[in-house]
Amino acid sequence: AQKVTQAQTEISVVEKEDVTLDCVYETRDTTYYLFWYKQPPSGELVFLIRRNSFDEQNEISGRYSWNFQKSTSSFNFTITASQVVDSAVYFCALTFYGGATNKLIFGTGTLLAVQP
Amino acid sequence: GAVVSQHPSRVICKSGTSVKIECRSLDFQATTMFWYRQFPKQSLMLMATSNEGSKATYEQGVEKDKFLINHASLTLSTLTVTSAHPEDSSFYICSARDLGASGTGEQYFGPGTRLTVT
Numbered sequence A: 001a002q003k004v005t006q007a008q009t010e011i012s013v014v015e016k017e018d019v020t021l022d023c024v025y026e027t028r029d030t031t032y033y034l035f036w037y038k039q040p041p042s043g044e045l046v047f048l049i050r051r052n053s054f055d056e057q058n059e060i061s062g063r064y065s066w067n068f069q070k071s072t073s074s075f076n077f078t079i080t081a082s083q084v085v086d087s088a089v090y091f092c093a094l095t096f097y098g099g100a101t102n103k104l105i106f107g108t109g110t111l112l113a114v115q116p
Numbered sequence B: 001g002a003v004v005s006q007h008p009s010r011v012i013c014k015s016g017t018s019v020k021i022e023c024r025s026l027d028f029q030a031t032t033m034f035w036y037r038q039f040p041k042q043s044l045m046l047m048a049t050s051n052e053g054s055k056a057t058y059e060q061g062v063e064k065d066k067f068l069i070n071h072a073s074l075t076l077s078t079l080t081v082t083s084a085h086p087e088d089s090s091f092y093i094c095s096a097r098d099l100g101a102s103g104t105g106e107q108y109f110g111p112g113t114r115l116t117v118t
Helices: none
Strands: A003-005 A010-014 A019-021 A024-026 A032-039 A046-052 A059-061 A064-069 A074-079 A088-096 A110-115 B004-007 B010-013 B019-025 B032-038 B045-051 B067-073 B076-081 B090-097 B113-117
Touching: A003 A088, A010 A019, A019 A110, A024 A074, A032 A074, A046 A059, A046 A064, A074 A088, B004 B090, B010 B019, B019 B032, B019 B090, B019 B113, B032 B067, B032 B076, B045 B067, B076 B090
Parallel strands: A010 A110, B010 B113
Antiparallel strands: A003 A024, A019 A074, A032 A046, A032 A088, A059 A064, A064 A074, A088 A110, B004 B019, B019 B076, B032 B045, B032 B090, B067 B076, B090 B113
């Protein structure tokens, strides 16, 4: 069975602090994709990153960075120098490779509140 | 590119009436579209997978007669909530998969429709 766990329900930080959002996944597939999405108060999901299971290189995009570790089945997301605009719910998701109808399995989300 | 629209963005209807929500892929063709439901402070719950020209596949526990899905073209899928009741009030989100991205699992999400049943 596939499962995504985001143990942190809510996180509150003060602006300029660094924050890491945890994501742990379970799958028996050897080929899969992991995603992070941001959902601001407006509700629209914003795609942040896709990572396939064969690429364990960490990625950095501006203030965002992702740490993918297959050994611990984790795909953590760090925001450096957080800003108020980062306040949103963040979802980690998983899907297996191949087929047009493969489903996205979402975690329960982490609500990040960045205080000014 | 890869834009998905939903219409309407908000709808209020009376109990017992039906509501139709449209999901369109604006600049790509999508053989597969997905419908999700999201309650406040909860995650997205997949309701059904919609394939162009065939019947939708519903997730366990989702009433197919209540949530009618039609995927008549490669750019349009509709969700009709029939005989809506207050408990159907929710945020409904659709997503579409680009024909060219079938192996990557990537879905493009619409902005969502907030349904309130009074």
